[in-house]
Amino acid sequence: MPPTTPEFVAPFEALGRGDVARVGGKNASLGEMVGQLGARGVRVPPGFATTAEAYWRFLDHNALRPVIAEALSDLAGGRAALQDVGARIRQAILAAAWPEETADAILRAYSVLCARIGRIDADVAVRSSATAEDLPDASFAGQQESFLNIRGEDALLAACRRCYASLFTDRAISYRIAKGFDHMKVALSIGVQQMVRSDRAGAGVMFSIDTETGFDKVVLINAAWGLGETVVQGAVDPDEYQVFKPLLSEPGVQPILEKRLGAKAQKMIYAGPGEAPTRTTPTSRKEQSSYVLDDGEILSLARWACEIEAHYGCPMDMEWAKDGESGELFIVQARPETVQSRRSAGALNSYRILAKGAELARGLAIGDAVVSGRVCLIASPEEIGRFVDGAVLVTTSTDPDWVPIMKRAAAIVTDHGGRTSHAAIVSRELGLPAIVGTGDATQVLHDEQEITVSCAEGDQGFVYEGRAEFEVQALDAAGLPPTRTQVMLNLANPATAFRWWRLPADGVGLARMEFVVSNHIRVHPMALVRFDALKDEAARQAIAKLTEGYADRTEYFVDRLSRGLSRIAAAFHPKPVIIRMSDFKTNEYANLLGGAEFEPKEENPMLGFRGASRYYSPRYRDGFALECRAIARMRELMGFRNVVVMIPFCRSVGEADRVLQVMAENGLERGRGGLQVYVMCEIPANVVLAADFAQRFDGFSIGSNDLTQLTLGVDRDSGELAELFDEQDPAVKWMISQVLVAAHAAEAKVGICGEAPSNHPEFARFLVEGGIDSISVSPDSFVAVKQVVAAAEAAADAQSTPEPAV
Structure with a gap:
């Protein structure tokens, strides 16, 4: 042949x-x-x-x-x-x-x-x-x-x-x-x-998995103007979009969890005749302040990511490009994701900062660890000879020539780059914490400076002055026993929600809206509703800058709140996620931008104009309407029907009726579309009239701190009375027992959200024996509480089993 x-x-x-x-x-x-x-x-x-x-x-x-x-x-x-x-x-x-x-x-x-x-x-x-x-x-x-x-x-x-x-x-x-x-x-x-003529449009990188936590139900998309090399090289700070995969196939649903605008200061385009094939040029101010992709394009790319992942049978790392002449999107590369998809599913490390120095820089956190060390500021790989093993590498951006230095670093900090940049990808592969896209790390940090790199506080990473004190706790969720009592999580920061997806939690028992408002929105909702009447000029300017790009300033609040909370709803979907409507005190509301003009001054804000009383008041009713719009958007447009609404500090059944009416007027009618509404049980009146409250709400969530304070008449913040503040006091336990009996008689559920079950195993046993439906704790307490609950259930089962006949 x-x-x-x-x-x-x-x-x-x-x-x-x-x-x-x-x-x-x-x-x-x-x-x-x-x-x-x-x-x-x-x-x-x-x-x-x-x-x-x-x-x-x-x-x-x-x-x-x-x-x-x-x-x-x-x-x-x-x-x-x-x-x-x-x-x-x-x-x-x-x-x-x-x-x-x-x-x-x-x-x-x-x-x-x-x-x-x-x-x-x-x-x-x-x-x-x-x-x-x-x-x-x-x-x-x-x-x-x-x-x-x-x-x-x-x-x-x-x-x-x-x-x-x-x-x-x-x-x-x-x-x-x-x-x-x-x-x-x-x-x-x-x-x-x-x-693909993306030099006339945009391009970027896409992962079918969250690159920091391995959460496998989201697509992460980075986008910049021009050819995609700038994103891969980490030369620009790109836009970032996150999409929730399980809801992509539902008609009419747009599950875009996040749209973060990147600086996109430059782009790579075709060069002119006689020059190198490509060149880099600054972007216009309009390009810098605009998203590269619209919502339809984001969803199309995410659907493609799901198709590609399903076909290959593993999480994928893809490059995409948009043709500026035809407007079409293309996939130009696809490869298996090599870090998070191979990570052990059982063990988690929880890092907690105990004491820290001043914040020096911040950017996108890569990884979830905390590292202290000395700065080694390197301008190019040619300086490899002066890099000190175990130092924190600080530079503008990295490319593959930097790998030999990166392997010797304890952590990495760059001025530029996104989650899909070279610095981010290699840092994950090496298991190093990194902070990318700080913008100014090479200007504010200097050689041999002692710093701490913290990637343990959510999506944002922080560089602190000096060596911070921190602790590391290993959480092993593998092999945890099943329990009849639901063990749920208390969460506030959306940026950390994906870190805990591997915990076998039964959902989220308390998602605090206040964190999103104070950290991601920062503006008093009434200052947006009545922006034109705002007298504080400094606040007006700050709000105008924050809301730039929104034709309706109230849409800024609704958009940011719905997307922030949706990350928590996504982390444990389809399990229930109970979101408490805003529960700031008046002094806390006043600290928001523009807030001072809309809040009364109170001697005792803890017992003042807070919770349910605000929602129907002319002082705040329009602000509460924005909160309702955000929740309605999460449930209807984004598809998170697992969201449960909870009303805090509801003093009477009459007040409950008024709040439920205002909610219905703003698109949140109890029962419609399966919407459940809970009430916080934190006032003795909630216990005394539990049967009546149970006719209006689907469940109770015991706020043990406030209930203890108001039952015993003890200010929980008083140092003089600290020894009297006891959530296990017989009077408090009697209150809890009473609401359990009354609520269950009315077929309403009862949970508890607080740290008492974490701090006191015997209190957790009391709750289990009383028939509590759920216990909600902080993530770092979950494993211990789950074990205590399982032991309490086993003990109760043993006591109820009759002795065998002799």
Whole structure:
């Protein structure tokens, strides 16, 4: 049988994920998507790939195998430095000639692609695809080169030769050594793909999993103007969008959890004639203040991410681009996610800051750890010689040349970059905490300065002066016993909600709206309703800046509140998430922007104008309407029907009726669409008239702090009376027992939200024995309380089991 003719190129349509050995992971994946996902609406630009045979033919035609082997042997034997070895090999490849048959195959495939596109000398992207890359246990992130806006035959062959040379960059050589790959068994395929004109629109990166927590029910999308290289390189601070996957298929639902506007200070575009193929240029003020994608495009990309993930059967890391001429979206790369999807599901570490210095910088938190150390400020990889092992690397941004330094760092802080930037991806892979996109870390930090890098406080990471005091608690949720009593979580900060998704909690027993208002909105709702009448000029200016881009300033409140709370609702969907409507005291409301003009001054705000009394009052009714609109949006537009509303500090049944009426007028009618409404049980009147309250509400949530304070007549903040404030006092326990009996008689549920069950196991046992339906605690107490509840249930079962007859 005559020998078969070597195949040097293959169109994407002829490739699939079984072709990694022939065309590398990147090109095999592109072929797989073209062949298998196009019918599902996933668009991939056409193109072709050179094969591993083409690479080996190129080396053999130029007798390069022995040259490369000898250079690598010198490196392994310590006879030559990495930089010298890499330069030697790359120079030899760049000086080599193309075998005629290989060059002809590439140029014929390019001609076919040009005809398909309908352009002579069509502009293409030329990307490297190593035969050992994009594997589930090795990302090879950015190890080889890509070249954009390549036009014409000569430019194409030159770019392909440079791709071959990039297999031996210093970073690629060191990465293969670290991962145990044989240099001489890794070939390079080249993907040649129609350019998407994202230089006239935008591009970015997308993950089908939360990159920080591994939460597998969200899609994370980063977006910037221009070509996507700026996002991958971390050269810009991109927009960030998060979408909840389980609700994407529901008609009429838009489950966009977050839209965060990035600075996007620059973009990469096509260069003019006679210049390099691309150049970087500043963005306009309009571009900086505008989102790259609209809601429909965000949802389309998220649906594609779900399709791609379902097809591959694992979480995916994808690159996308929008064509500014056609307006179409495309997927230009897809590979397995390699960090969070492989993380252990059982153990969690909970970090808590006990004492800290002044805040020096903040940015996006990568990871969830806290690290203290000395700053080592490095401007470029050429300064690797002065980096101190175990220091905190501080720089503007990173690319693959930085990996040798990053491996030696205790933590990383950068001026620029988003969650999908090189610094973020490699930090996760190395298990290092990092803060990216600070904007000014290289200006405010200096060499040898003692700092603490904290990534344990939610989405935002903080750099503190000095060495902070912190504790680490290991939580092992694996093997926890099941309980009849629901054990739920108390949460306030949406940014931390995804950290706890692996805990087998029965939902959220208390989500505090106040945190979102004070930290993410910062404006008194009435100052938005009556902005034109606001007298405080400083507050007016601050509010105007915060609400820029919103035609209706009240929409700022509704939008921010609904999206912030939706992250908590998503973390435990479809389990119930009980959101307490705002329960600020008047002095706390007054501290919000513009708030002082709308709040009375009270001697005792704890017992003053708070809770239910505000919701129907002319002083706040319009502000409460905004809260209702936000909850209604979560349930109706975003699809979170698992949200339960809770009313705090409701003093009488008459007040309950008035609040329920105002809620119904603002789209929250109890029972409609399955809406449940609970009431806080924190006033003796709630216990005395529990049967009447149970006719108006679906459940009670005992606020043990306030109930103890008002039952015993003790100010919980009084140091003089501290020993009298006891949630286990017989009078308080009698109150709890009474409401349990009355509520259950009316078929209403009863839970408790407070730290008493965490602090006092015997109190948890009392609650279980009394038939409490749920206990809601802080995440770091969950494992201990779950174990106490299981033991209490087992003891109760043992007591109720009759002795066997003798």
